[in-house]
Amino acid sequence: MDYTNSEIRKSIANSLKELRELYDLKQKNVSEILGVDPASYRNWENERSTPSISMLYEIAKIYKVSINRICGLEEKNTVMKVESPNEYNKSFYGESKITDLDNYEKQLVMQIRRLTNEDKRKVGKCITDLLKEREQG
Numbered sequence: 001m002d003y004t005n006s007e008i009r010k011s012i013a014n015s016l017k018e019l020r021e022l023y024d025l026k027q028k029n030v031s032e033i034l035g036v037d038p039a040s041y042r043n044w045e046n047e048r049s050t051p052s053i054s055m056l057y058e059i060a061k062i063y064k065v066s067i068n069r070i071c072g073l074e075e076k077n078t079v080m081k082v083e084s085p086n087e088y089n090k091s092f093y094g095e096s097k098i099t100d101l102d103n104y105e106k107q108l109v110m111q112i113r114r115l116t117n118e119d120k121r122k123v124g125k126c127i128t129d130l131l132k133e134r135e136q137g
Contacts, residue, residue, distance in 0.1 A: 003072075003073070006047075007072070008050075008071050008072065009047050009050050010047055010072075011070075011071055011072025011073075012044065012050050012051070012056075012070055012071055012072070013044060013045050013046065013047045014072070015069065015070045015071070015072065016030075016041075016044055016045050016059070016070070017045050019059075019063045019065070019070075020045075023063070023106060023110075024103075024106070025103065025106060025107075026103070027041050027042055027045065029103055029106070029107055030110075032107065033062060033107055033110040033111055033114075034055065034058055034059065034062075036055070053067075056070055056071075058114060061113050061114055062110040062113045062114060064113070
């Protein structure tokens with residue numbers, strides 16, 4: 001199937017808005033997570049421009065979807081809203097879904113998704129160390 005530039009631009013805009021709203025984020029939150037000017041992000045959602053391929057890759061990473069999904073070339077049912085892995089987490093942390101997090105916590109999660117696995121381990125170690133310090137002192 002052939003797609004025109006305007007069809008792909010519209011699909012990208014719709015997907016960006018849909019995914020952002022699914023995670024209950026504001027355009028400003030997503031632009032901060034991605035490190036882009038809020039006006040640029042707004043233009044993507046308003047079909048005035050489109051993100052670069054590298055930015056589409058970053059967006060796909062934070063929402064855990066494919067670039068094809070964002071471009072409208074894949075079924076929408078591929079969106080997976082991140083949930084805690086089991087009931088233990090719900091009882092331990094008192095949260096069952098990422099949507100239970102406040103906006104700052106959601107931004108942290110989205111930023112962590114952009115890191116390499118090695119950097120994620122470093123962040124995890126820092127958090128563990130901070131929690132240990134807090135418990136001890």
